[in-house]
Amino acid sequence: MRKRTYRARVWLDDQEYRAYRSAVKQSGLTQETFLRQLITGYVPRPAPPMDYHRMIRELNSIGNNLNQIAAVANSNGYINIEEYRKAVAYLRRVLSEIQTAIALPERR
Incomplete structure:
Protein backbone atom coordinates (compact mmCIF):
# COMPACT_ATOMS: atom_id res chain seq x y z
CA MET A 1 0.00 0.00 0.00
CA PRO A 48 27.74 18.51 -2.34
CA PRO A 49 30.95 18.36 -4.37
CA MET A 50 32.60 14.98 -4.83
CA ASP A 51 35.32 16.04 -2.35
CA TYR A 52 32.69 16.30 0.38
CA HIS A 53 32.33 12.53 0.64
CA ARG A 54 36.10 12.08 0.67
CA MET A 55 36.43 14.65 3.45
CA ILE A 56 33.74 12.96 5.53
CA ARG A 57 35.43 9.57 5.09
CA GLU A 58 38.74 11.09 6.15
CA LEU A 59 37.25 12.73 9.22
CA ASN A 60 35.50 9.49 10.14
CA SER A 61 38.86 7.74 9.78
CA ILE A 62 40.37 10.25 12.20
CA GLY A 63 37.58 9.51 14.64
CA ASN A 64 38.18 5.78 14.33
CA ASN A 65 41.88 6.31 14.95
CA LEU A 66 41.09 8.30 18.08
CA ASN A 67 38.91 5.45 19.30
CA GLN A 68 41.67 2.92 18.67
CA ILE A 69 44.20 5.12 20.46
CA ALA A 70 41.83 5.40 23.38
CA ALA A 71 41.32 1.64 23.55
CA VAL A 72 45.07 1.00 23.60
CA ALA A 73 45.71 3.81 26.06
CA ASN A 74 42.97 2.60 28.35
CA SER A 75 44.44 -0.87 28.39
CA ASN A 76 47.90 0.56 29.17
CA GLY A 77 46.52 3.14 31.57
CA TYR A 78 48.28 6.28 30.36
CA ILE A 79 45.95 8.71 28.61
CA ASN A 80 44.55 12.05 29.53
CA ILE A 81 40.89 11.19 29.27
CA GLU A 82 39.74 14.79 29.42
CA GLU A 83 41.96 15.79 26.47
CA TYR A 84 40.82 12.76 24.50
CA ARG A 85 37.15 13.63 25.12
CA LYS A 86 37.76 17.20 24.01
CA ALA A 87 39.37 15.94 20.79
CA VAL A 88 36.45 13.62 20.06
CA ALA A 89 33.93 16.37 20.80
CA TYR A 90 35.81 18.72 18.49
CA LEU A 91 35.87 16.13 15.71
CA ARG A 92 32.12 15.55 16.04
CA ARG A 93 31.46 19.30 16.01
CA VAL A 94 33.54 19.71 12.84
CA LEU A 95 31.75 16.82 11.14
CA SER A 96 28.39 18.31 12.03
CA GLU A 97 29.38 21.75 10.77
CA ILE A 98 30.61 20.34 7.46
CA GLN A 99 27.41 18.37 6.96
CA THR A 100 25.25 21.33 7.90
CA ALA A 101 27.15 23.72 5.64
CA ILE A 102 27.31 21.46 2.63
CA ALA A 103 24.61 18.83 2.58
CA LEU A 104 21.58 19.57 4.74
CA PRO A 105 18.67 21.54 3.31
CA GLU A 106 18.28 25.05 4.60
CA ARG A 107 15.20 26.09 6.60
CA ARG A 108 13.37 29.08 5.07
Whole structure:
Protein backbone atom coordinates (compact mmCIF):
# COMPACT_ATOMS: atom_id res chain seq x y z
CA MET A 1 0.00 0.00 0.00
CA ARG A 2 1.26 3.45 -0.87
CA LYS A 3 2.23 5.74 1.95
CA ARG A 4 1.23 8.78 -0.11
CA THR A 5 -2.23 8.63 -1.65
CA TYR A 6 -2.54 12.06 -3.27
CA ARG A 7 -1.06 13.19 -6.55
CA ALA A 8 -0.56 16.86 -7.41
CA ARG A 9 -0.16 18.24 -10.89
CA VAL A 10 1.03 21.70 -11.79
CA TRP A 11 1.35 23.56 -15.07
CA LEU A 12 4.58 25.47 -15.71
CA ASP A 13 5.67 27.73 -18.54
CA ASP A 14 8.99 27.13 -20.32
CA GLN A 15 11.00 29.41 -18.05
CA GLU A 16 9.54 27.96 -14.85
CA TYR A 17 10.08 24.40 -16.07
CA ARG A 18 13.72 25.08 -17.00
CA ALA A 19 14.36 26.70 -13.61
CA TYR A 20 12.66 23.77 -11.84
CA ARG A 21 14.60 21.13 -13.76
CA SER A 22 17.87 22.98 -13.21
CA ALA A 23 17.27 23.27 -9.46
CA VAL A 24 16.33 19.58 -9.22
CA LYS A 25 19.43 18.56 -11.16
CA GLN A 26 21.72 20.72 -9.00
CA SER A 27 20.25 19.25 -5.82
CA GLY A 28 20.83 15.66 -6.88
CA LEU A 29 17.37 14.81 -5.53
CA THR A 30 14.42 13.27 -7.32
CA GLN A 31 11.72 15.68 -8.48
CA GLU A 32 9.37 14.31 -5.84
CA THR A 33 11.85 14.65 -2.97
CA PHE A 34 12.77 18.16 -4.13
CA LEU A 35 9.12 19.27 -4.06
CA ARG A 36 8.43 17.58 -0.71
CA GLN A 37 11.34 19.47 0.84
CA LEU A 38 9.99 22.76 -0.51
CA ILE A 39 6.50 21.96 0.78
CA THR A 40 7.80 21.16 4.27
CA GLY A 41 9.66 24.47 4.49
CA TYR A 42 13.16 23.49 3.38
CA VAL A 43 15.18 24.87 0.50
CA PRO A 44 17.17 22.01 -1.05
CA ARG A 45 20.81 22.82 -1.49
CA PRO A 46 22.92 21.87 -4.47
CA ALA A 47 24.44 18.41 -4.23
CA PRO A 48 27.74 18.51 -2.34
CA PRO A 49 30.95 18.36 -4.37
CA MET A 50 32.60 14.98 -4.83
CA ASP A 51 35.32 16.04 -2.35
CA TYR A 52 32.69 16.30 0.38
CA HIS A 53 32.33 12.53 0.64
CA ARG A 54 36.10 12.08 0.67
CA MET A 55 36.43 14.65 3.45
CA ILE A 56 33.74 12.96 5.53
CA ARG A 57 35.43 9.57 5.09
CA GLU A 58 38.74 11.09 6.15
CA LEU A 59 37.25 12.73 9.22
CA ASN A 60 35.50 9.49 10.14
CA SER A 61 38.86 7.74 9.78
CA ILE A 62 40.37 10.25 12.20
CA GLY A 63 37.58 9.51 14.64
CA ASN A 64 38.18 5.78 14.33
CA ASN A 65 41.88 6.31 14.95
CA LEU A 66 41.09 8.30 18.08
CA ASN A 67 38.91 5.45 19.30
CA GLN A 68 41.67 2.92 18.67
CA ILE A 69 44.20 5.12 20.46
CA ALA A 70 41.83 5.40 23.38
CA ALA A 71 41.32 1.64 23.55
CA VAL A 72 45.07 1.00 23.60
CA ALA A 73 45.71 3.81 26.06
CA ASN A 74 42.97 2.60 28.35
CA SER A 75 44.44 -0.87 28.39
CA ASN A 76 47.90 0.56 29.17
CA GLY A 77 46.52 3.14 31.57
CA TYR A 78 48.28 6.28 30.36
CA ILE A 79 45.95 8.71 28.61
CA ASN A 80 44.55 12.05 29.53
CA ILE A 81 40.89 11.19 29.27
CA GLU A 82 39.74 14.79 29.42
CA GLU A 83 41.96 15.79 26.47
CA TYR A 84 40.82 12.76 24.50
CA ARG A 85 37.15 13.63 25.12
CA LYS A 86 37.76 17.20 24.01
CA ALA A 87 39.37 15.94 20.79
CA VAL A 88 36.45 13.62 20.06
CA ALA A 89 33.93 16.37 20.80
CA TYR A 90 35.81 18.72 18.49
CA LEU A 91 35.87 16.13 15.71
CA ARG A 92 32.12 15.55 16.04
CA ARG A 93 31.46 19.30 16.01
CA VAL A 94 33.54 19.71 12.84
CA LEU A 95 31.75 16.82 11.14
CA SER A 96 28.39 18.31 12.03
CA GLU A 97 29.38 21.75 10.77
CA ILE A 98 30.61 20.34 7.46
CA GLN A 99 27.41 18.37 6.96
CA THR A 100 25.25 21.33 7.90
CA ALA A 101 27.15 23.72 5.64
CA ILE A 102 27.31 21.46 2.63
CA ALA A 103 24.61 18.83 2.58
CA LEU A 104 21.58 19.57 4.74
CA PRO A 105 18.67 21.54 3.31
CA GLU A 106 18.28 25.05 4.60
CA ARG A 107 15.20 26.09 6.60
CA ARG A 108 13.37 29.08 5.07
